[in-house]
Amino acid sequence: MTEIDLTPLQPALEKFIPLRRSGLLPALHAAQEIYGWLPREVAAEVAKTLHVPLADIHGVIEFYSLFYNEPVGRKIIRVCADPACALKDADGLLARLRSQHGIEDGQTTPDGTLTIERSPCLGLCEHAPATWTVDGGISTVGDGTAERDRPQSVIYGSLRMLTVNCGNGTTSLAKYGEYAALKKARAMKPEEVVNEIKSSGLVGRGGAGFNTALKWEGAAKADGSPKYVICNADESEPGTFKDRVLLLDDPHRAIEGMCIAAHAVGASKGYVYLRGEYPYILPPLENALNEARAAGYLNEDFDIEIRVGAGAYICGEETALFESIEGKRGFPRVKPPFPTTNGLFDKPTVINNVETLFNVPLIIEKGAAEYRKIGTEKSSGPKLFCLSGDVARPGVYEVPFGITLRELLEMAGGVTGGLQSILFGGAAGAFATSAQLDVKLTFEDLRAAGLPLGSGVVMVFNETRDMRDVLKRLGRFFAHESCGKCYPCQMGTQRQMEILERVASKKILPEDALRLQDVGWTMTDASLCGLGQTAASAVLSAMKLWPEIFKDEDGNAYKVTL
């Protein structure tokens, strides 16, 4: 092995020294930017500089997919092979790359110039088959034909409230205008702001659907200082790309939402935890933060730092995200205690999804009563849906809560081909069929229909699609993304994937359906966090809808007892 020159490393690490362990992910990103990967000597130097035990830094590097402890190509092409991209021949694209360069997925060419990877969802589902290429530090995204330095935002729907500044590049502060809602909020008492959010009925848009004001109230009342506000921009649920569009095109709305939250709960520090696969958002977001500082919106009372993830779906789980900011493996914590009292660095923390925070300035500006005129009684406000797969116009759709699934699909130009099914809510969601087209898109109606709203994913499959293949990919996704902490998910996602691979290749073994159910129920019922608890959700819904695909070779259908 050639000797590693450590001289460029120390200056790059200097600014992370005061952060100690919590500077670990940024420091590893910086080190990898210099060396292309993380050689042992470099990891040891980072560990020494930040006072992190060697074994721990190793554990962190091993956890995150975007950190490499062996050499990779100067250029890395990642091809999304999750369901929406698979419909647009992602496998064919990968196969062409493999034969063109004579390497397999996950391998590097002998001359060290190129690595090809099959990637989990890149959040570019409307540009399928999506690719993300990093060449000597320069990042581009592609759709199988053209390469761009940032993805285009494709926005439709009947409303333009959350997306008002989206679709024409990043909105500068000059164009965004003054933070009018923040000004109004700062003239209000913190508890009045919380009450306004409470009156609005705002419910989190990240997937779990928790009442936003309850989080704020909890953190506001909690003892402990400092308090934190976190914008969860670790969007990685397969089929979800709305937060990417919002944050890339209108970062000031997220910042304003965070400032209002900080005022409401008394927070002095904010973080945006940005998904590692969205590097093109980093420069416009940094620029927006600088603009907000220059305008005085961010100051010594409240400022925001960006943290960039490194390839781990689990870090979208709030407590795993805290661990990640703290410089650790993204293992979710047991709850209770909850983030409102014991969040980041064990301090009271409010953590909200990007889209949730986008609603905040809107509510304060309009007033809760006016805001509630949008949507329905129990599901107020505008909502973004991410349409992908077999629809005429995939993209982000802004609509009021309460329109039907049929209306949403019609807005998108309808299904290309006859409708077979819709994956609703993401990989952690459930399948809907044409029988459910008239369901109203609200939290309450969807719950009654057994469909999770999740992160607003509507992934459409026409009648020519093989649902076995879709299930196999969902299985692979969860097996890849399980953190490995609790047994049901750690082993269950692997066993589920193995059975689904047999289902997809029509080599199902006797009693596989029962095994799949037991694994699914056990993950759902006994896993530690939301990932494991929903890793079988779509699969179990498919077993109900299409028991015939779980037949064995002799055509014996095993009893499905849901």
Added chain:
Amino acid sequence: MTVTFLMDGKEITAEDGQTLLEAARENGVDIPTICWHEATTSNAVCRICVVEVEGMRLLQPACIVKAAERMKVQTRSERVTRARRTVLEMLASTMDLSDAPEVLAMMDEYGADASRFPEARRRESEVKDDNPMYIRDYSKCLLCWRCVQVCAADAQYTFAINFDGRGYDTQIGTFFDRAIPETTCVLCGQCVGVCPTGALKAKREYLLEQGMTSEQISVLNTGRKRRKP
């Protein structure tokens, strides 16, 4: 302060702040555990101790959930036994349980079928014999985390071991797979002491199992102990 609650229909009084597991054990109710150990922080990793609590949507780990007034707990409901049995069956399809008598006894008790998952990829690894005190056979590791915890802030503050990989491919490892003598390990032996499965084993015990005699082993040791002239 005490709390009174129902466990399997039986009224139990527990100290405020006691976990369901502690209360159960004091009252002769058997709740199985794998990752739990009195010397380590409970992380609710194995989920074998899950119980059904009325009003809670999901099963709850008894090792960390506190007993509360008027709680109604089922420790052997159908949901509970299904989860326990399935986790045990998955363990048997994943690792070598031959040195884990407690887990094997649990499998008998719950009617878990060791061959429930055919064609399953197992976690296998070579025996790591790189120091004079203990061997590491991660084919037998069930990832209870105890060794990592006692090596870190639960006891020794040595931080010699942590995790490799993620998900199903998680394993216990050292910095870039260094041999134990090249790590911060002080050979305190606490990790061997808390290992429930023989994945970590005293070197002497291992060598005896390999068919070496005490005499052969003592010669080995003499060799190591010889001082340089």
